[in-house]
Amino acid sequence: MKFIASFLVVFLLIFTISCKQGLKENESFEPLFSTYKSDSTGKAIPSEKNEIFYGILTPVEISRIFNRLGIAYNKDIINPVSNKDLYLSNAKASLNTGIYGVDLGYVKIFGISQGMIDYMVTIREMSNKLGIPDHFLTDPIRKMQSDETESDSIMNLMNDAFNQMEDHLRAGGRESTAGLMVLGGWVEALYISTQLLYNPAKPDPEVVQKIAEQKYTLTTLLSFLKNYYDDPVVVYYTKKLKYLKKYFDTFDIYFKKGDLEIDNSKQVFRSTGSEMDVTVETLNKIKDYVARLRMEMVTP
Numbered sequence: 001m002k003f004i005a006s007f008l009v010v011f012l013l014i015f016t017i018s019c020k021q022g023l024k025e026n027e028s029f030e031p032l033f034s035t036y037k038s039d040s041t042g043k044a045i046p047s048e049k050n051e052i053f054y055g056i057l058t059p060v061e062i063s064r065i066f067n068r069l070g071i072a073y074n075k076d077i078i079n080p081v082s083n084k085d086l087y088l089s090n091a092k093a094s095l096n097t098g099i100y101g102v103d104l105g106y107v108k109i110f111g112i113s114q115g116m117i118d119y120m121v122t123i124r125e126m127s128n129k130l131g132i133p134d135h136f137l138t139d140p141i142r143k144m145q146s147d148e149t150e151s152d153s154i155m156n157l158m159n160d161a162f163n164q165m166e167d168h169l170r171a172g173g174r175e176s177t178a179g180l181m182v183l184g185g186w187v188e189a190l191y192i193s194t195q196l197l198y199n200p201a202k203p204d205p206e207v208v209q210k211i212a213e214q215k216y217t218l219t220t221l222l223s224f225l226k227n228y229y230d231d232p233v234v235v236y237y238t239k240k241l242k243y244l245k246k247y248f249d250t251f252d253i254y255f256k257k258g259d260l261e262i263d264n265s266k267q268v269f270r271s272t273g274s275e276m277d278v279t280v281e282t283l284n285k286i287k288d289y290v291a292r293l294r295m296e297m298v299t300p
Helices: 061-068 081-086 090-109 115-130 135-146 151-171 174-197 204-210 214-228 232-248 280-298
Strands: 023-026 050-052 253-256 262-263 268-271
Touching: 050 280, 061 174, 081 090, 081 268, 081 280, 090 115, 090 174, 090 262, 115 253, 135 151, 135 232, 151 174, 174 204, 174 214, 174 232, 214 232, 232 253
Parallel strands: 023 253
Antiparallel strands: 050 268, 262 268
16 A cells, blocks of 8 residues: 555545444444434434545545535645755655645645645655655656646646655665655644634534544554654654544544444445544644644644
8 A cells, every 4th residue: 555645645544444443333322423414303314325435535525525614725724835945854854745745635625736836846855855766756747837737637646656755765675754754644634624624613523523533544553653663753753643542542433333334345434424422622632732743743
């Protein structure tokens, strides 16, 4: 699986994970938040089952949520490309290459053409700092600048480029660099989601669900990073993630009996909805902690 490239295709990280862990069947649970539709009597109405890629959001879902909530593009939420020259260490360059990858995905959602060019160039410059061959990103940038390439085609070009970058790092025994890129991207995706989509005053059930489902992704991310404990920076941020996990461990996600279908071959589960006992207080703590962690990562 290509962990790095996944950030350019989806907004939140996708990992191979057993959905059975932590998923519970519930028959008489009164949730604080629910994604089940209700009729006038308050009873849940079965709806068409949706595919959930183990807690991530697809570009279509993201665009729909932004449109439904009327959330406009906010250039201040992403890491400015002007910061790229300030990341001098390998660790900072690795983390922020992943962060910029997610920021490129965010810019793509709103169709900001010049912004996509700027972030592609920035990712290329960051990869140069990591000793990644320049042509991995020079070629797609040249193709995009010479043609009026559609944004989806641009993302496909970048997806291929990130695949090559990851293969190069692994071939050189620099897996921890790839691990830090994954870590930075996941934190950035969760940061944007909690800052722009989550409203503590009026939490949207779908947004709450998508944020809450990151508890499964976080568990697998921690397991993934264990492979790189020879890198002290990975160990440092793993401790940070374990602290974040304490907040996710305070709640559970429930599926109606007989409603959940698990497809391990496609890495998805299908359900008409889910219920959870997460509180606004917990979500606020997750939001604040992720903001502090992200600030630490983007600060030179």
